[in-house]
Amino acid sequence: MKSSLLLCVALAISSGFVLVAGYPWNSEDEERVLVNNKCQCVTVTSKFVPSKENPGEEILERNIRILVPLKARENISDPLSPLRTTFVYRMTELCKKCDPVEVELGGEIYQAQQSTSCDEPETCYTYDRNKCYTTTFPFRYHGEIKNVQAALTPASCYAD
Numbered sequence: 124m125k126s127s128l129l130l131c132v133a134l135a136i137s138s139g140f141v142l143v144a145g146y147p148w149n150s151e152d153e154e155r156v157l158v159n160n161k162c163q164c165v166t167v168t169s170k171f172v173p174s175k176e177n178p179g180e181e182i183l184e185r186n187i188r189i190l191v192p193l194k195a196r197e198n199i200s201d202p203l204s205p206l207r208t209t210f211v212y213r214m215t216e217l218c219k220k221c222d223p224v225e226v227e228l229g230g231e232i233y234q235a236q237q238s239t240s241c242d243e244p245e246t247c248y249t250y251d252r253n254k255c256y257t258t259t260f261p262f263r264y265h266g267e268i269k270n271v272q273a274a275l276t277p278a279s280c281y282a283d
Contacts, residue, residue, distance in 0.1 A: 154186075158217045162247040163210075164190040165217055192249045199247055200258050200275060210248060216240070255280035 158167040166188045171181040191210060198204040221241035223234045250256055256275040261268050274280040 160217050161253075162245055162249070162251040163212065163217065164192060164249055165212060167214075167217065195248050199250060200256050202258070207248065211246070216245075250276050253279060 154168045154170040156166065156168050158165060160166075168186045168188075169183055172184045174180045174182045189210075189212065195207040196202065196204045197207050219240060221236060223236055226233050226235045254276070257272050257280065258275055259270045259272050262271040
């Protein structure tokens with residue numbers, strides 16, 4: 124986890140620099156998934172490849188795959204909201220790790236987070252299939268109109 128954080132920081136800071144230190148590697152030609160953000164439809168992978176300028180040296184190659192959902196709404200929980208026309212991707216936000224991690228310091232164990240911006244809501248461009256999304260809509264029953272809540276992702280909202 125520390126190595127992926129180090130690499131995410133390097134991805135966020137660098138724009139084409141070579142990174143060779145502090146990245147553990149097991150086998151050659153193995154591509155590692157650094158970020159797989161289903162909410163923003165982004166996958167970031169990396170692998171070491173031979174340098175074109177110096178074949179005896181390896182450089183870190185990054186591949187960023189972004190799928191832009193064409194029918195995405197500004198508010199994904201509201202099917203009547205306007206279509207989204209702006210998509211913003213920040214590597215620092217994609218690479219943040221908000222799950223607490225146990226760290227041992229001086230013989231004592233502490234809980235630590237690897238990001239300082241975990242309280243901010245994440246902007247989703249499509250449904251995260253692990254989250255429950257709902258919306259309310261007017262429902263007429265026996266002449267009476269009631270606002271009813273409906274699940275937009277039923278598999279995530281209801282237990283089996």
